[in-house]
Amino acid sequence: MSALVLDDVSAEQTDTIRALEAESIQIIREVVAEFDRPALLFSGGKDSAVLLHLALKAMTPAPLPITLLHVDTGHNLPEVIDFRDRIVAEHGLDLVVANVEDWIADGRLQERPDGTRNPLQTVPLLDTVNERRFDALLGGARRDEDRARAKERIFSVRDAFGGWDPRRQRPELWQVYNGRHAPGEHTRVFPISNWTELDVWHYIDIESVELPSIYYAHERPVWLRDGMWMTPGPWGQPAEGDELLVKTVRYRTVGDGSCTGAVESTAATIDEIIAEISVSRLTERGATRADDRLTEAAMEDRKREGYF
Structure with a gap:
């Protein structure tokens, strides 16, 4: 049944x-x-x-x-x-x-x-x-x-x-x-x-749409800032007192590295990602984009x- x-x-x-x-x-x-x-x-x-x-x-x-x-x-x-x-x-x-x-x-x-x-x-x-x-x-x-x-x-x-x-x-x-x-x-x-x-992820699944690898779980050096896991790059490094860790993360959205964070996740397949976001209460921008948090x-x- x-x-x-x-x-x-x-x-x-x-x-x-x-x-x-x-x-x-x-x-x-x-x-x-x-x-x-x-x-x-x-x-x-x-x-x-x-x-x-x-x-x-x-x-x-x-x-x-x-x-x-x-x-x-x-x-x-x-x-x-x-x-x-x-x-x-x-x-x-x-x-x-x-x-x-x-x-x-x-x-x-x-x-x-x-x-x-x-x-x-x-x-x-x-x-x-x-x-x-x-x-x-x-x-x-x-x-x-x-x-x-x-x-x-x-x-x-x-x-x-x-x-x-x-x-x-x-x-x-x-x-x-x-x-x-x-x-x-x-x-x-x-x-x-x-x-x-x-819907986007279901379509990616049905149509086998290719994406950058960072949308799937992978290990990356990150530090915690304002509840988001930021990664170092030409846009910036951890501030004094920030602890740089290697975490298993993925990105729900991509953009400027200075304001786009990753989320902790082990979702390495489309089915696992669909299961993960099905229970999320935050949109991808609300969860990982610092530029949208400046004001309401x-x-x-x-x-x-x-x-x-």
Whole structure:
């Protein structure tokens, strides 16, 4: 009896994932049909890997008519950058990298006192959008990650300065999306907005989507800061009094190494990860992203300034 129930649940979950996949593919095809110069934000993280997989599937057998864009802080974990470059090479994709270090070198940006570069991504992003004249940016943000992202529509128009005004949100009834924008404006598009972290992992399982190795349990030198296990790198080292330990950890999300922490975990397979996050009460950003803990409205403040 229990085996039968498990099979029924599995079939129901698969139907849910396929419905989400169909919705996302429809959104991606709408973008390709409506916009002239779309780009897809690809950092090498799990959500952007799933989004790229969906985009390739949506366009098959034609080549992907979408440029990939990564705003690279220079503080990313090397496993993620290696994965990013390998996937781009394997599929013969066009990748534009906006290096935050270039903006720092020529004085357009200054390093922050706290050393984190995540908030510094906004200016390189907007400059690259304007320079390349991208009129739509597809991203892997999901509503379950943060309250500010929960407010946002799937098609989200940004003003000439890249800013987001929640009062300008457009209705999206019956999956009808409005991508109209004035000169200078562009549209952010979130094809997996309705997915949850658990949905993403079920899809990775069903579709065998490849990810960077750091999403799975591995040993790494870490120290504890504000309840998160940080790893040393060019972004920083343990402070005096911090104890550097070797722990078995994994990352639930990836980003700037100065503000993205790992979680203690022995989950080395997709099934084990699904079991682990099924009982978690924290989203991946809430658990491992220090930049979202600055204020309760940290994400919304950055989105108003042009952050994704």
